[in-house]
Amino acid sequence: MKFEDLLLEIGGFGRFQILILFVLCLARINLPMHFLLHSFLAATPSHHCAIPHQDAFVNLTMEEILLISIPREPDGTFRSCEMFSQPQFHLLLNSSLQPENDSITQSCQHGWVYDHSQFTSTISTQWDLVCEQRGLNQATATFFFIGVTIGAVVFGYLSDRFGRKSMLMLSLVFSVIFGMLSATSVSYSMLAITRTLTGMALSGLSLIVLPLGMEWVDIEHRTFSGVLTSIFWSIGNMLLALIAYLVREWHWLLVAVTGPCLLSIIYLWWVPESARWLIANGKVKQAHKHLLRCARMNGMKDFALSPEALRTITTDKKPGESYSYISLFRTPVLRKISLCSGAVWFGVAFSYYGMSMKLTGFGLNMYLSQFVFGIIEIPAKIIVYVLVNRIGRRQSQAWSLILTGLSFTSLRSVVATTGKGLSEAAFTTVFLYTSELYPTVLRQNGMGYTSFVARLGGALAPLVFLLDEVWRSLPEVTYCGVAVCCGSVAFLLPETLNVRLPEGIEDIEKTQ
Numbered sequence: 001m002k003f004e005d006l007l008l009e010i011g012g013f014g015r016f017q018i019l020i021l022f023v024l025c026l027a028r029i030n031l032p033m034h035f036l037l038h039s040f041l042a043a044t045p046s047h048h049c050a051i052p053h054q055d056a057f058v059n060l061t062m063e064e065i066l067l068i069s070i071p072r073e074p075d076g077t078f079r080s081c082e083m084f085s086q087p088q089f090h091l092l093l094n095s096s097l098q099p100e101n102d103s104i105t106q107s108c109q110h111g112w113v114y115d116h117s118q119f120t121s122t123i124s125t126q127w128d129l130v131c132e133q134r135g136l137n138q139a140t141a142t143f144f145f146i147g148v149t150i151g152a153v154v155f156g157y158l159s160d161r162f163g164r165k166s167m168l169m170l171s172l173v174f175s176v177i178f179g180m181l182s183a184t185s186v187s188y189s190m191l192a193i194t195r196t197l198t199g200m201a202l203s204g205l206s207l208i209v210l211p212l213g214m215e216w217v218d219i220e221h222r223t224f225s226g227v228l229t230s231i232f233w234s235i236g237n238m239l240l241a242l243i244a245y246l247v248r249e250w251h252w253l254l255v256a257v258t259g260p261c262l263l264s265i266i267y268l269w270w271v272p273e274s275a276r277w278l279i280a281n282g283k284v285k286q287a288h289k290h291l292l293r294c295a296r297m298n299g300m301k302d303f304a305l306s307p308e309a310l311r312t313i314t315t316d317k318k319p320g321e322s323y324s325y326i327s328l329f330r331t332p333v334l335r336k337i338s339l340c341s342g343a344v345w346f347g348v349a350f351s352y353y354g355m356s357m358k359l360t361g362f363g364l365n366m367y368l369s370q371f372v373f374g375i376i377e378i379p380a381k382i383i384v385y386v387l388v389n390r391i392g393r394r395q396s397q398a399w400s401l402i403l404t405g406l407s408f409t410s411l412r413s414v415v416a417t418t419g420k421g422l423s424e425a426a427f428t429t430v431f432l433y434t435s436e437l438y439p440t441v442l443r444q445n446g447m448g449y450t451s452f453v454a455r456l457g458g459a460l461a462p463l464v465f466l467l468d469e470v471w472r473s474l475p476e477v478t479y480c481g482v483a484v485c486c487g488s489v490a491f492l493l494p495e496t497l498n499v500r501l502p503e504g505i506e507d508i509e510k511t512q
Helices: 003-009 015-028 030-035 062-069 131-162 164-183 188-214 219-246 250-270 275-280 284-297 325-329 332-356 366-390 393-407 413-437 440-469 474-492 505-509
Strands: 047-049 082-084 105-107 112-114
Touching (some): 003 275, 015 030, 015 219, 015 250, 015 284, 030 131, 030 164, 030 219, 030 250, 047 082, 062 082, 131 164, 131 188, 131 325, 131 440, 188 219, 188 413, 219 250, 219 366, 219 413, 275 284, 275 440, 325 440, 332 393, 332 413, 332 440, 332 474, 332 505, 366 393, 366 413, 393 413, 393 474, 413 440
Antiparallel strands (some): 082 105
16 A cells, blocks of 8 residues: 555545645745845945045045045946055046056055945945955855755755654754854854854755655645745745845844744644654554544544554565665666756756846846846746646756756846746756655655755855856856756656655666
8 A cells, every 4th residue: 555545545635735735835935035145145235445534635525535546447437446556636637547557556455435325234344245355255155055055964864864843843943043143143254154054954944845745745736735835935035025125234134034934933833744754664653643633634534544554554664774865876776866866956056046146137126136036936836837747847857957057148137037937947846856756765865965966056156156257258158058967967867747756765666
């Protein structure tokens, strides 16, 4: 007897499953508020070198002081990272006579002056993460995703070992603790450490929500549950734009995006542990209790399966047997799935975060860009729902990622917005697809491994912007090439449309 058969007896998609999905979806709103926060947390407003007071400046306006103290760019704007070593008073007579000799310029000696019209403060203005320190500013996002990468390995293993529900709650508790600590950071080092730890904690929430919901629904509604969960990411995306618009001070912005995690801890107590996981790990009494609860809520009062009968559910897991990440590579088919899915996840995350963090490059206000990006994801996910059921997971995954890469060839607003929708379609598909590829006994290990690879892509994505110093178009070329190559790898994965969720490794190997 398979678990899907048991689900049909208790109402495969009834009131019980709908409530579980809704509560898990609410928790997922927390994720984009942190994962995409860097664009606002580390925003760099226009700035120029601070000019020390001199007696010769007494009768000059600020505009005149800047004119004789800071060289201009060809477009007429003041340079952000250079100043004249001596005031160029002759520019007061003719401002077009910009000196051509760079020997009379030097780097900023007295700090910087920032435009605070858009942001009260960011970490960039707090610790002068500009010019020579620009790399540290971009590295803040990398530190966060390094934490997510480590957390993916930790929570992937622990949630298969100790259960989905307990690790989900642990993830949220630590997210609140480290999120609030990051808001009180008094140094860049403290912020880097606490953001890394926040990323580790949130990784559990990112990994567990979708599989936990999917393990409670029948085959027919798996796609719906995956897409619905993903839509709430887009809602969080739009809420981030609103919160960032209202809160312009980085300390309070961190508090504002961490607060919802505390609410999630409260309402997630209701969500039961995965009955699939409980049965696979021999905890049939607990599984029986949750299944009875599910049957009652779904109106299936005739359900009377005994705990002993649950032991006949096929899981292919021997008593006392445990699995680890090494198990993902021990058998031929599972090894191929793990290598290919890892490559796909890297490409999906690399292109998605590369697109998401370039909010100022598409000709729109950054708050509007964030909001539009959130809105465009919703129709993209509705299209995904249709496509994955019509043409299958494999084709949808491959082409959504390949087209995302090709959209990087143009950064015009329309193309960029379309590309953002495609990148989210690729992300929605990969979560659903991967959850169906791995067996129950290894599902969270599989999700942990692929998330680990994805977060490597997320960690590298913000650093690629620094390549514009080598060649202006090199970042876009890099994003495009990686997305197209990784999208092509998806053609090597097996199709999972309308296929039962595999319970054990043998289910994977014997079907190929």
